Amino acid sequence: MSVRPLRPTGAPVTARGGRFGGLDGLRAIAVGMVLVYHLFPAALPGGFLGVDVFFVMSGFLITSLLLRELSGTGRIDLLAFWRRRARRLLPAVALVVLVSTSLALAASRDLLVGVAQQIAGALLFVSNWVFIANGSDYFARDAPELFRNFWSLALEEQFYIVLPLLALLVFKFRSRLTRALPLAALGLGSAFLMAALANAGAEPTRVYFGSDSHSFGLFLGAAMAVLLSRRAQRPVGRAGQVASFGVAVAGFAVLGTLAVTLQEASQESFAWGFQAATIAALAVVWAVTREGALVGRLLDVAPLRWIGERSYGIYLWHWPLLVIATSVATAAGLGTTPVAQVVSLAMTLVFAALSYRYVEQPVRRVGLRGALVRWFSPRRYTPRQRRVSLALAAVLAVTFPLTGVAVAIAPERTSSADSILRGQEQLKADKSAAGGDEAAGEPGEGSSPQPGGESGDQDQPTAAPAIRFEGGEITAVGDSVMLASYPELTDAFPGIDVDAAVSRGLWAGVDVLGELADRGELRDVVVVGLGTNGPVEPESLTALREVIGERPLVLIDAHADREWIPEVNENLNAFAAAHRGVVVAQWDSGVAGTPEFLAEDGIHPGPEGGEIYAGAIRQALDELLSPAEARGWGVARR
Template identity: 75%
Template sequence: MNARAARFGGLDGLRAIAVGLVLIYHLFPKALPGGFLGVDVFFVMSGFLITSLLLRELETTGRINLLAFWRRRARRLLPAVAIVVLVSTSLALAAGRDLLVGVAQQIAGAVFFVSNWVFIANGSDYFARDTPELFRNFWSLALEEQFYIVLPLIAILVFRLRHRITWAIPLAVLGVSSAFLMAALANAAADPTRIYFGSDSHSFGLFLGAAMAVVLSRRAAAALTTAGQAVSLGVALLGFTALGVLSFTLREGSPESFLGGFQLATVAALAVVWAITREGAIAGRMLDVQPLRWIGERSYGIYLWHWPLLMVVTSAATAAGLGTSWLVPAATLALTLPFAALSYRYIEQPVRRVGLRGALVRWFSPRNYTPRRRRVSVALAIIVAITFPLTGIAVATAPERTTSAEQILRGQEMLEADRSNSEQGTSDADTAPPGPGAAETDAEPGAAEPAAPAVVEIEGRDITAVGDSVMLASYPELTEAFPGIEVDAAVSRGLWAGVDIVADMAQSGTLRQVVVVGLGTNGPVDEDALVALQEAVGGRQLILIDAHAERDWIPEVNANLTRFAQERRGVALARWDASVADTPEYLAEDGIHPGPEGGEVYAASIRSALDDLFTPGEAPGWAIPRR
């Protein structure tokens, strides 16, 4: 379709598919792990459409009016941003304090369209689902708006070239350079979020879409022949197939996603856009059907609303002890669609048609009131009157840290103070006695059963504990329950890291006779890691702490830990998950990290496992063979 055409067929339907990919990725991540590619489809469409609009203006008026272009973009983007920010921040104020951490920076990034760089500067992790950043999804909007500022400036320069085909070359070069930069940063092991959020490393879809618009604008509009329809439909099917395969197989933040995954998805999106926007293309007409077109027209609002509402609903559900079951995505969808529809009809469209001043007159001028318009005006006035001051309160009272970060910091500060004090005195590890039952470590399965050992009281000086941020947050309560316990805990630690730590301690002679390991929160736990851990523990008793978190891998982690403890002598399971499940108020707002009461439950679960380990009889002890 040439630049003079009034409307591109199929793009609304493609928008619906793209926003659907993103929603499924965020609401049902296991169902579509690569659904984040929907954003890259949006990038290609945006680059193609905006460049086509500039070409249309150039052909119609002979010039590009920069101020008018930027004013149209502001009318299109800002009204929805404003209402989403006001309403979402007000809801977050009621839902949970963790959602307000850094909210002032996030709002500034959203309003000035620099969210992607704000998140990069703050060290945010796009792929971390339990980090409550209210406006994280605004990063892509920021990147697009930066493109909208730069593109017309580039266009004014390149459109002066004599031959139109050369207009596309600078745009294509910028796109290819951005794609190579993403791959180069991935090869250099750069932070995945930096690669993903960067305007320099993730704008190739926008520039390549713009280059394609320039190339296609040279052709006069003509009806497709039968052969042309077949080619167009075939290309669209190939493009959709590639996007579908990538959406189901590409892993978030993985090297393969940056080393070809995003680039291939962009090529597929370019193919689809080329196929559906050709004049009279059957593929385009197929995508123009309802309800795809209805969703596509409101896709911008759907994209803006869904993430803040997901954060609010998740926070409310966690506080109520409901977890993040199917109720959370269902409630999020039930709120997102009507919110986006109302915003589109009563805020976005009026401002887009008559500008902000005209919309204000329409909304709040009594002379123009009809009964329906009066209801709309009253509703808008009430929303602004409530949400504007609440947003101000939220910004003014926003905490510096999340509740989970505060609990981790509480444990970290106490741990560091205890380490500093111990360096000035004598370590308990030097005087730790051999652990009970150590003499029976070589008993063979067929040997006669030894006499049942007496009940042994394990003291803190007998225990080495290695764990993640959950153990770190529980450190004050662990030291109270087990005075003299040695704890090595850190944020975002996985089981294989714990295996190395335990092995190093064993080699240096500092590993005590009872080893407690809590490392199931941050990733899968497999049999090989558990076997390696027990080998590193050697002739010592081992306590494994199961995990409590609303994360995809937790059920499998706990099943593997339970099975390993049941099958191995000298291993017991501390049932932290079951112990804290009925008391969500003992946890931080993330539902993972314990506060003081939760720390007491954490320590009690370890004490219970120790009692199992050393109770005479058919308990999972070291000295008693399994039947």
């Protein structure tokens, strides 16, 4: 994702030809932030800011290249510039697309939803606008797009098209200040637009992915490159070393604080968070690129430089490999373990290293045509070159047709969306036949609802109930898991009143139940399945009790690979243990070990899973009639 001057050594250079120190190390830190955010989001909730660090570096470096070309030749060759950019970016993109799509085809058809659009967006560098048009969400972790991370590459490439055209105009000015002002104005305008869109209630996807609202790091980095273009090349003195070190430490402190505290898609992140991170990144880039700066030499240590040089490939590979590994782990029942993260990280480093050495570097040195000759011409081959050539030929021979097959058979919806749609259509038909309102919640395209979790032990009924609750006595409020189970619920409980919607949390369910109670439509027994889409606080359970009054209550525990699920189920079981007339339906333990009864996301039930869901509710309703529970709210537990 970062851009370096096109030299055989790969070393970043100044406008005068000297090497910029510390930037490879800074790339390593930035890509590390992104990796931790995606692999272990709870550890670094604001790690997505690493992308904005890359934006600043890319704007700074690419403008320094243009200034160097202008200084050396007196002109800017647009076609040569764009050809170099394509040579730098496209080979790795093509390889990642071919290999990842082929692996996704073998792993899960769900991963192929919309893959043709994603591939076109990736190769044409318009992924960010494709995702905006599809209503995708960068911050959603359910049913993620295979090439979601390509949005930033698209934004950078669009900048690379625009910047040289602007340079032809602004570089006609004589002073550095007048050259930098238009670039700085565009950067500030983009930063203000991000805040304005967020304040106006725009979708986070639009704000985050928009080229107009998220390119300020690129333009401000370019403006700084212009302002520093005639900076003295002699090493900084002692005072300069102290200043550089202090500025770098302050910049890293701001970035670290934001990475730990800033919440994804929050109003604060768009209003000032991204902007503050960009200012901090500008300060760090200024400090580490000063000639001979100690902080730049510290960042140039070998491990950081190795990662930094391969950061482009690491960024491209990590996300699709994580999505594929997570899908495989979920299907194998390993979704709650870190297996997917560890495997995807190892594969990312291996694939990025191989791509860098055998694909990216040869194309950068001798061009695509020259690289093809080297790869596939048998003349003067060494044994190692022959092995490399055969391996590349095999990869292309396998992945080209597999990618074509993947595009051809890609489904319109994920299996979880199909499960939801099955229940949704029957619920709408039943409501229509009864003359009632339509059911809530269309499943969003590209976003999948989340169900859920784990359960605690419950006392079994001490005696068989003499009677049973029937469907006509039950009001059920739930999320997409209940929606997907609706056909089986109506079979098990004819006449049950169900209100289920996608992406609904417990507080929303409290509001729904309150409205039913106000209209006098709340039935004698209440069933609630709302633990999938976020934490369940004790306060929300107390509010639920106040809304439903003395009615018996069934809380359905959650089953999903989500970090909040264990706490959700703990709170549900604790609430039930503290109150008579409240029991937990053991959906989680009932469906555990039967991934074939769930959609490929491991969350939403198919018909067999729906039967387990309804059976867990039936068992909980029977438990409500046991002597231990039938005494109701008014009798405290010991």
